[in-house]
Amino acid sequence: MDEKGGGHMSRPRFRRHFLWDTVQPRFLCLSLCYVVVVIVAVSAALFVPLMLELNHLPLSSVEAQRVAEQFELLHSRFWPVVVVVSLLLIVHGVFFSHRIAGPLYRFRRIFQSVASGDLTVRTSIRKSDYLHVEAQCLGEMVNALREKIGRIEAHHADMTPQLERLKAAAARGALREVEQETERLRATVEQLAQAMEPFQTDSQPVEPTPATLPTAAGF
Structure with missing residues (x-):
């Protein structure tokens, strides 16, 4: 189906890279939590010692001014780097997680098709995606x-x-x-x-009984 207009193209493209009803949102949220933890730990390691040192010095002393200048310098350099790196990690996380969530979404559609009786589904995924071994196994199962x-x-x-x-x-x-x-x-x-015989629908397999067919004497 052709897409016309800039507004109509951006939404499908966003949907292709971000699948709400898959594992992708949870993966990104978990990754974001890790990033926040790292930022808090690094910022605490950098700023807490300076804050403690500044707290024990007279505010009018030269040493306090030096510590305050170091504190301001770290603030001016640390947070812009944190923002840029966080944005890069988020963008990378979206593309990375989509390479896993995309095949999983495809597998779910295949499962639904097989459950409905359609065995003509294609099990191929994109070359840039992960889970190629799983896709091959799924294709072998369907075949x-x-x-x-x-x-x-x-x-x-x-x-x-x-x-x-x-x-x-x-x-x-x-x-x-x-x-x-x-x-x-x-x-x-x-x-x-x-x-x-290869199909098993019961956890306790039952020995198959031969079917009884009519003989000539029964006619």
Whole structure:
């Protein structure tokens, strides 16, 4: 979809770099807390000794003036550097966290698609993103599911004409043909059961019981 106008372009671009409904906001908040802790620790190490020294000196003394000048000089140089470095760390944190939050957001969409039955989803992510190994594993999982379900669908499709031929043979009273179609149907059901064996839906696996098919004597 084409984007027109400057206002329409800035918002999608912001959304691409900052995903509110992912782990990215929490990561940035935690990183910001670390930055604040470091700033407080460094500022305390720099300013507290000077403040204590200034507190013990007479305000009119030359030594107190020297300490006060050092205090003002540190203030004038320290806080601009803190502001610039903090902004750089925030910008870097947004781009860094997006390389993790972006793939996680993509994985969540893939999980939702697979849960709804769509196994045609693409599991690729951008080259600049992290979690490429996880994306490859997710792709292998989706491909394996697609292959297994494809075999189940193929066996299920084979059963429909076999049932029709079995019904037609039973209607004609052709017992020999009924027995042949029954054997073919039994083989297809066994193949279908084998294709479904890898799927486990219960924590306590149950031994599969062979399906009971009609025989020629039952017609």
